[in-house]
Amino acid sequence: MFFENDPVLLSRILTYLTLGFHAIFATIGVGIPMMIAIAEWMGIKRNDPHYTLLARRWARGFVITVAVGVVTGTAMGLQLSLLWPNFMQAAGHTIGLPMFMETFAFFFEAIFLGIYLYTFDRFKSKMKHFLLVIPIVIGATASAFFITTVNAFMNAPQGFEMVNGVVTNVSPIEAMFNPATPTKVSHVIITCYLTAAFVLGAIAAVKIIRGNKSVYHRKALHLTMIAGAVFALGTAAIGDFSGKYLHEYQPEKLAAAEWHFETETEAPLILGGILTDEGEVEYALEIPYALSILAGFSPDTEVTGLNDFDEDELPPLFVHYFFDLMVGIGMYLAFVSMLFVFMNWKKGWNAFNKPLLMMIAAGGPLSIVAMESGWIFAEVGRQPWILNGIMRTSEGATTSDHVGLMLILFALLYTVLGVTCITVLKKMFQRNPVEKEMHKRGIDNYDIR
Amino acid sequence: MSYEIIGITVLWLFLYGYLIVASVDFGAGFFSYYTKRTKKDHKIHSIIQRYLSPVWEVTNVFLVFFFIGIVGFFPDTAYYYGTALLIPGSVAIILLAIRGSYYAFATYGAKESSFYNFLYGATGLLIPASLTTVLTVSEGGYIQVQGDNVQLLYGELFTSLYSWGVVILAVVSVLFISAAFLTYYAARAKDQTALELLRKYALIWAGPAIGMGIIVFFLLGRRNPTHFEGMLDLWWMFAVSFAAFAGALYFIWKRKKYGTAFILVMVQYFAAFFAYGAAHLPYLLYPYLTIYDGFTNDAMALALVIAFIAGLLLLIPSLYLLMRLFLFDAEYVEGRR
Numbered sequence: 001m002f003f004e005n006d007p008v009l010l011s012r013i014l015t016y017l018t019l020g021f022h023a024i025f026a027t028i029g030v031g032i033p034m035m036i037a038i039a040e041w042m043g044i045k046r047n048d049p050h051y052t053l054l055a056r057r058w059a060r061g062f063v064i065t066v067a068v069g070v071v072t073g074t075a076m077g078l079q080l081s082l083l084w085p086n087f088m089q090a091a092g093h094t095i096g097l098p099m100f101m102e103t104f105a106f107f108f109e110a111i112f113l114g115i116y117l118y119t120f121d122r123f124k125s126k127m128k129h130f131l132l133v134i135p136i137v138i139g140a141t142a143s144a145f146f147i148t149t150v151n152a153f154m155n156a157p158q159g160f161e162m163v164n165g166v167v168t169n170v171s172p173i174e175a176m177f178n179p180a181t182p183t184k185v186s187h188v189i190i191t192c193y194l195t196a197a198f199v200l201g202a203i204a205a206v207k208i209i210r211g212n213k214s215v216y217h218r219k220a221l222h223l224t225m226i227a228g229a230v231f232a233l234g235t236a237a238i239g240d241f242s243g244k245y246l247h248e249y250q251p252e253k254l255a256a257a258e259w260h261f262e263t264e265t266e267a268p269l270i271l272g273g274i275l276t277d278e279g280e281v282e283y284a285l286e287i288p289y290a291l292s293i294l295a296g297f298s299p300d301t302e303v304t305g306l307n308d309f310d311e312d313e314l315p316p317l318f319v320h321y322f323f324d325l326m327v328g329i330g331m332y333l334a335f336v337s338m339l340f341v342f343m344n345w346k347k348g349w350n351a352f353n354k355p356l357l358m359m360i361a362a363g364g365p366l367s368i369v370a371m372e373s374g375w376i377f378a379e380v381g382r383q384p385w386i387l388n389g390i391m392r393t394s395e396g397a398t399t400s401d402h403v404g405l406m407l408i409l410f411a412l413l414y415t416v417l418g419v420t421c422i423t424v425l426k427k428m429f430q431r432n433p434v435e436k437e438m439h440k441r442g443i444d445n446y447d448i449r
Numbered sequence: 450m451s452y453e454i455i456g457i458t459v460l461w462l463f464l465y466g467y468l469i470v471a472s473v474d475f476g477a478g479f480f481s482y483y484t485k486r487t488k489k490d491h492k493i494h495s496i497i498q499r500y501l502s503p504v505w506e507v508t509n510v511f512l513v514f515f516f517i518g519i520v521g522f523f524p525d526t527a528y529y530y531g532t533a534l535l536i537p538g539s540v541a542i543i544l545l546a547i548r549g550s551y552y553a554f555a556t557y558g559a560k561e562s563s564f565y566n567f568l569y570g571a572t573g574l575l576i577p578a579s580l581t582t583v584l585t586v587s588e589g590g591y592i593q594v595q596g597d598n599v600q601l602l603y604g605e606l607f608t609s610l611y612s613w614g615v616v617i618l619a620v621v622s623v624l625f626i627s628a629a630f631l632t633y634y635a636a637r638a639k640d641q642t643a644l645e646l647l648r649k650y651a652l653i654w655a656g657p658a659i660g661m662g663i664i665v666f667f668l669l670g671r672r673n674p675t676h677f678e679g680m681l682d683l684w685w686m687f688a689v690s691f692a693a694f695a696g697a698l699y700f701i702w703k704r705k706k707y708g709t710a711f712i713l714v715m716v717q718y719f720a721a722f723f724a725y726g727a728a729h730l731p732y733l734l735y736p737y738l739t740i741y742d743g744f745t746n747d748a749m750a751l752a753l754v755i756a757f758i759a760g761l762l763l764l765i766p767s768l769y770l771l772m773r774l775f776l777f778d779a780e781y782v783e784g785r786r
C-alpha cells in the first residue's frame with residue numbers, strides 16, 4: 001500500500017505541501033518590495049507618474065499575497081513543532097534564534113507596509129514616501145536571510161556538540177553562519193528578486209499580447225526585464241558558487257544531482273537523460289569537463305562519485321531532474337530578458353513582438369517552477385538526513401497517527417486559499433483597470449518624456 | 450534571576466500581549482457579525498473597520514513570537530506538546546489561516562461579503578476555544594506518555610468539566626475585553642450610537658467573565674490541587690484582579706473615563722494571568738516537564754534575550770508610529786481621514 005499509515009512519510013508530504021505553498025508567497029513577498037522600490041525610485045528620478053502608479057498598483061496586489069504568506073508562514077512555524085517534535089527538541093536551541101529574528105524582521109516590514117499603503121498622498125515630498133519603502137525591502141529581505149540560515153544549518157550543522165543524543169555547548173552565532181549560509185542565502189534572495197521581476201513582467205506581457213496599448217504596460221515590461229536580466233545573471237553566478245559549496249561540503253548531493261558515479265577529474269556535466277536499471281545513463285547530453293569546472297573552477301578538480309558513499313546515505317537520484325529543470329529555466333530566463341533588453345535598445349528593432357512576449361509570459365510561471373525545483377533539489381537531496389550527518393529524517397518525525405487526516409485538511413485549506421487569492425486579485429484589478437486609474441489621477445496615457 | 454525564569458517571564462508577557470490584542474480583534478469580529486445579523490451593524494461597523502484594518506498582522510506576530518520563542522527557550526516543549534497537540538494545533542492553524550487571509554481579502558480586495566463576515570465572526574470565537582486547549586492540557590492528566598509516544602486523551606479532554614470551563618472562560622473574556630476596548634475607542638471617536646451599543650455589550654459580558662473566572666478557579670482545585678495551592682498563596686494577586694474588575698465596571702457603568710476603565714480591565718487580566726502562571730511554575734506540563742528540563746545551554750538563552758531586547762528596541766518605535774498614525778490620531782479615529 002502506498003498510503004499505509006506511516007507518520008514519517010506523511011509528515012514529509014505535509015511539510016512539502018506547506019513549504020511548497022508558502023514558498024510561492026514568501027518568494028513573491030521578498031521580491032516584490034524590491035520591484036516596488038525600483039519603480040517608485042524611477043518615478044521620482046524621471047518625474048514620470050507612470051512608474052509611481054506602477055509602484056502603487058503593485059503594492060496593492062502585494063498586500064493580498066502578503067496575507068497568504070503570513071498565514072502559511074504561521075502554519076509552517078507551528079507545523080515544525082507539530083510534525084517534527086524530535087527534530088525541534090534537538091535543534092530548537094540552535095535554530096530558535098534565527099527563526100525568532102525572522103519574525104521580528106517580518107514585523108518590522110508589516111508595520112511599514114501598513115504605513116506605506118495609507119500614506120501615498122499624505123506627504124508633500126515624494127522622496128519622504130519613497131523612504132518608507134526602504135524598511136519594507138530590508139524587512140522582507142531580512143526575513144529571507146534569517147529563515148534561510150535555518151535551512152543552511154540543516155545542511156551544514158555546526159556550532160554545538162552532540163553528547164549522548166543531547167545538543168550541548170551551543171554557539172548560536174556559529175550555527176547561523178555555517179558554511180552553507182553565504183551561498184544559500186544569497187542564492188535564495190536573488191532568486192526571490194528574479195522570480196518577482198518575471199512574475200510582474202509576465203503580467204505586463206500578457207496585457208500587451210491581449211492588445212492593450214497603454215504605455216504603462218510597456219514601461220512595466222521594460223523595467224521588469226532590465227531588472228530580470230541583472231538578477232538572472234546574478235542567479236547563475238551565485239548558483240555556480242552553490243555548486244562549489246556542494247562539492248566542498250555535500251559532495252553526495254552534487255553527485256546525485258549529476259548522476260556522477262565514479263570519482264574522477266575532468267568530470268562531464270550530464271543534462272537530462274534517463275537512468276537504466278543497470279545504472280547506465282542514456283539519452284543524456286554530456287558537456288565535457290563542465291562538472292569539474294562547476295565544482296572547482298578547473299577541469300582538474302576531482303569530483304567524488306556516488307560509488308564512494310554508503311548506499312543508505314544517498315539521496316534519491318531523481319533530484320537530477322529538478323536540478324536540471326532549475327538550471328535550464330535559469331538559463332532561459334537570462335536569455336529571454338537579455339534578448340528583450342537588447343532588442344529594445346537597438347534602434348529599429350521591435351522588442352514587443354509576439355513570440356518574445358509569449359516567451360516572457362511563460363517566464364513568470366517558469367520562474368516559480370524553477371524556485372520550487374531548486375527547493376526540492378536542495379531538500380530531497382539532503383535525505384536521508386534532516387540534520388545533515390547528525391539526525392535522520394525518520395528520527396525527527398512525530399509518532400502521532402493522525403498526520404494523514406491533517407494532510408487532507410491542509411490540502412483542502414491551501415486549495416481554497418490559492419483559488420480565492422487568485423480570484424480576489426483578478427477582481428481587484430479588473431474592477432479598477434489601469435486606464436481608469438490613470439484617468440482618475442489625471443495621468444496621460446502616452447509617453448511624456 | 451535564572452535564565453529559565455527570565456525566559457518564561459518574557460514569553461508569558463508575549464502571551465499576555467497576545468491575549469489582549471487578540472481578544473480585541475476576535476471580539477470585534479464577532480460583534481461585527483452579530484450586529485450584522487441583528488441589523489444593527491450601521492451603528493458600529495465603521496468603528497470596527499477603522500480599528501481593525503491596520504492591526505491584524507500585529508496580532509498574529511504576538512502569537513508567532515510566543516510559539517517560536519518557547520521552542521527556542523524550552524525545546525522539550527516541542528517534543529511533548531508537539532506530539533500530543535497535532536490535531537488541536539492543526540485546527541487552530543487552519544482557523545487562523547482562514548481568519549487572516551479572508552480578512553485581508555475582504556478589506557483590501559473584494560467587496561463586503563456576508564460569507565467573509567460570517568467566517569470572521571465564527572473564527573473569532575473558535576480560535577480562542579481551540580488555543581486554550583494548550584493551557585488545559587498543561588494541568589496534567591490529559592496526556593499519556595508511553596515510552597517514546599505522547600498521546601492526548603481525547604475522551605478525558607472532551608468529558609472534563611475543567612476543560613469546558615476554560616473554553617467558556619476564554620470566549621466570554623474575549624467578548625468582555627473586546628467590548629471594553631471598543632467602548633473606549635467609540636468614545637474617542639465621539640460616536641455616540643456606537644458607544645451606547647458597545648457599552649451595553651461590555652456590561653452584559655462583565656458578569657459572565659468574572660463569574661467564569663471564579664468557577665474555573667475552583668474547578669482547578671479539583672483538577673490539580675498542587676497548582677491550586679500555589680494560586681491560593683498568591684491570593685492577593687487575585688484580589689488585585691478583582692478590584693481592578695470592580696473599578697472598570699464602575700467607570701463603564703457611570704459612563705466616564707472609558708480609557709481608565711480599559712486599563713483596569715488590562716490590569717485585571719494581567720494580575721490573574723500572572724498569578725496563574727507563577728503558581729504553575731516550575732511546571733510547563735504537569736508532571737512531565739519543568740522549565741529546568743532540557744534547558745541546557747545559557748549561550749542560547751542569552752542570545753535569545755539579547756535578540757528580544759534588540760527586537761523590542763526596534764519594534765516599540767515602529768509600533769508607536771503606527772499608533773500615532775492610526776489608533777490615536779484623532780482625525781483618523783473620527784473618520785475624517
Ligand code: HDD
Nearest residue numbers: 184188191236239240242243326327330370371374375378
Ligand atoms: C528562480 C529560481 C532559481 C533559478 C533560476 C536557479 N536557482 Fe538554484 N536554487 C533556487 C532557485 C533557483 C532556490 C529555490 O533558491 C534554491 C533551493 C535551496 C537554495 O538554497 O536555493 C536553489 C538551490 C541551488 C543549489 C543547491 C544549493 C544547496 O542545496 O545547498 C545549486 C547548486 C543551485 N541552486 C545552482 C543553480 C544554478 C547553477 C543555476 C543556473 C542558472 C540556478 N541554480 C538557477
Ligand code: HEM
Nearest residue numbers: 012015016019020023147150151375376379380385386393
Ligand atoms: C520554502 C521553500 C522550501 C521548500 C519548497 C521545501 C521543500 C521541502 C521538501 C520537498 C521536503 C521533503 C524532503 C523529503 O522528505 O524528501 C522538505 C523537508 C523539510 N524541510 Fe524544506 N523546503 C523549503 C525550505 C525550508 C526551510 C527554509 C527550512 C528550514 C527552516 C526547511 C525545513 C524542512 C524540514 C524540517 C523538513 C522535514 C525533514 C526532511 O524531510 O528533511 N525547509 N522541504
Ligand code: HEM
Nearest residue numbers: 025026029030066069070073074076077143144147510513
Ligand atoms: C524559502 C524560504 C522562506 C522564505 C523566503 C520566507 C519568507 C517569508 C516572508 C517574506 C514572510 C512574510 C510574509 C510575506 O511577506 O509574504 C514570511 C512569513 C512567515 N514565514 Fe516564511 N519564508 C520561508 C520559509 C519559511 C519556513 C521554513 C518557515 C518555518 C519555520 C517560515 C515561517 C514563517 C512564519 C512563521 C511567517 C509569518 C510571520 C509572522 O506572522 O510573524 N518561513 N516568510
